[in-house]
Structures are given as C-alpha cells and as structure tokens.
Amino acid sequence: MLNSAAAARRALPSIDRLLKLDAVAALIETHGRPLVVETLRAVIDEQRSLLAKDAAIPPPDDDALAAQCAKQLRVLAQPSLRAVFNLTGTVLHTNLGRALYPQVAADAATDAMTRAVNLEFDLGGGARGERDSHVEAWLQRLTGAEAAVVVNNNAAAVYLVLNSLAPKKEVIVSRGELVEIGGAFRIPDIMARAGCKLKEIGTTNRTHARDFEQAIGPRTAAIMKVHASNYAIQGFTASVPEAELAAIAHQHELPFINDLGSGMLIDLEAYGLPHEPTPRETIASGADIVTFSGDKLLGGPQCGLIVGRQDLIAKIRKNPMKRALRVDKVRLAALEAVLRLYADPVRLMRELPTLRLLTRPQTDIEAQARRVLPALAAAVGNHADAKIIACSSQIGSGALPVDALPSAGIALTPRAKRKSGAADALSTAFRALPVPVIGHIRDGAFILDLRCLDDEGGFIAQLAQFQLPAHAH
C-alpha cells in the first residue's frame, strides 16, 4: 500500500513540466507568471495530500491539473470590491457603499485621477493654494456659512471640531442625543478621543434650557447638539429649540456646534419627502459650526463637511489633525461636481441618483415589478412562488429613521416545508450571480425591493444563470 501511494505521489508532474503546456502559457498571458506558479504549486500540493490519504484514486493527468489551476485563477482574478444590485430597500445602505455618484461627479473624479490637477495650487498667483478652496464658495452659497472645511467623513468632522475647539474642556450635550451611529461611532467615545470632557445634561426624554444654563461653568468650551439620526424619542418629551440653545451659548460667549448627520442641502419637502434639517436653516438659527456627511442624503462622495464661522473654521484648519483627515483630489473633484448640481434644482432632480431613487413613485416601481416578474418566476421555477408585493423602503444611513417610502417589490416564497432554510438558500443563490443581487428575508420569503433597480436589462439577462445549490432542490 505504502509503496503504491508513494508511487502515485511521484506520478504528479513537476511545475516545470506543467509550465510548458499551451493551456498554462495562456494562463500566464492573462494572470502573469508569479500567480500561475503559485497556483500550480497549490494545486499539486492539494493532489499530493489527496493521494496520501487514498492511494486508490488515480493521479490526475496534466490537462486536468491545468484546468484546476485555471479555475482557481478565475476566482482569484475576480475583484473583491464588486458591483451588486441593491434590492434591500435601503437607498443609502452603508454596507453597500451609500450614495451613487451622479455621472458628472464620476467624470470629474476620473479626470482628477488620471491627470495632474491644481489641488493645492493657485492658478492666478502661481503660488501654493488650499485644497478646500475648490468647494468652499459652493458651500458658502448653499449653506450661508462664512467658511468651510472638508475631511474624510462626518465622524472625522465631529472629531476635528471637538479636538480643535474644546481640547481638555467640557462640551455640554443632552442625554437624549448621545447617539451611536453604528460601527464605532458613539458620541461619548468620539468626545473622549477628541480630548474633551462630555458634560451630559437633562434626561433621555426631556432636556430644558435651565439644564444647559446650570451646566455652564468656567471649564465649558461649547454646547453641542447631535441630530438623533437613527432613532426617535416620542411621547413625553422636551428639548430646547436650536435658536434658544444658540442664544444661551452666545450669552456665555460659547460656540454652538450642531452635528446634523445627514444634513440635506435643500428642503426635501419640496420633493414630497419628509423634512430634514438643512445646514442653512441651522446656521440661520444661530449655529456657529455645523457638520454633515457627503454621502448620505447629499448624494456625493464619502466626506465630512464642516461649515460655519470664519474664526472657528480658521482654528479647525490649523489643527495638525486636519492633515491626517483630509480628502484626496478624487473626492474633492466629485464633491465640487455634486455641489454644482445643487445650484440648479431641475438638473439636480434629473441627475442626482440619490434624489431620483428616493422620489421614485410607487406606481413606477410597481410597473417595473410587473416587467421583471416573469423572468424571476422562471429563474426560481417550481422552488418558489413569485409575487408582486407592496413594501416600504428606508432612506438609510441614519436619515429620517421613522419615515418609510412606499415601494414595490417581488416576494419569492419557497414551496419547501422548511421555509427559513429555503429562503436562505434563495438569498445565497442570488448572491452567487455574476452581479450579486442583495435582498432581505422576511417571514420566510426572500424579498427584492425594486426601488433601486437601475439596470433592469442587465438584471433580467443574468437571471438565465441563476442556479440553486443542489441541496436546496
């Protein structure tokens, strides 16, 4: 036995011999020699241990080994970061990359990526420039603020503001606003990392003006308001209106900071959506510094925007941490293009994917559901029933948490007895498509909310490749 096993192992070819095969030469052409050699080695090692366990299996021939190598290389060649169909019903899905760039922003980003640009270069004077200058005028125009700074994301914006304006000092925040956004963003933690002391006041449901007034002391550096992005406190509640908070802060010569989270630049009510506070309103009611995200409702690239009073912005800009948190030319180019769209409401509605998706009428989505239903029903065959359903989409990313958007979709209900496992199998099979389809499971059915289905043709075409795993049949 032992001898024949050893013989079988010896029957495996050398890497050099495999490298001479035409099929392997073609792989080198596509993937480059180092990866092909690494993969061949892995394939042979695998075979060697298989043969060591069971000498009865015949050793594979050279072509079979090359084919196995080709298969592994195909997997390796697939990008890790891939396009997917977001049919989750959450428009701004943090795990799926939040806002989609409008085409003008994608074009501007590509240009900035592939060419030299005047990122920190003043074309008028020929001297060193400031990278935020490319978007500052637009932000002034759109928010009414005196000045603006752009950083990596809104978490960075909050950190930088606190670290610049209140190091080693107290910042007063209502207990009703000590939010956790998800992941590692919690106001108390950011506050600690920024070197500030959080002074919590009031209670979860009720905070009054006197709570703020009593908390102000010689160590107070700012009053801060945080937008309750992903929850709502309802019932017996009280909070202090922004203008009143600003007045209290200013009486004590303190800055009033407002973290808006999403911070939509225009009034969403004009588009039939629920109201979301805008930086312009917030500044008008007395905020000295406002922070918000670039890739939530604003619909642009990931970044954090800080707008407000000139003297405070100057302090923020001087903080050495600004350098560590700055954005690159690509995102600045995209942001400038997006802000430009905001200057023209007609173009904005037509070209900004986030706004277009959020305002898609239910009837439009339902009509689309009727068009894709036959292809979906055919793909799942007799494994599931496909039915058009009304559903409600979420805005996502902590924007307007209690407001749902009426939408339509398709529910795939497995015919199998053990529905939950069968719905999981459907979900897995949809994720295995060339462009993975991401939906959600509810009440034993796999649900596809079609609000964000842009490429309908591509979606239908790839369903021809839909395959349930063998054990799900």
Ligand SMILES: *Cc1c(COP(=O)(O)O)cnc(C)c1O
């Ligand atoms: C989303 C959010 C943040 C974090 O913003 P990112 O852009 O995700 O870093 C901070 N504060 C509030 C209130 C938010 O809603």
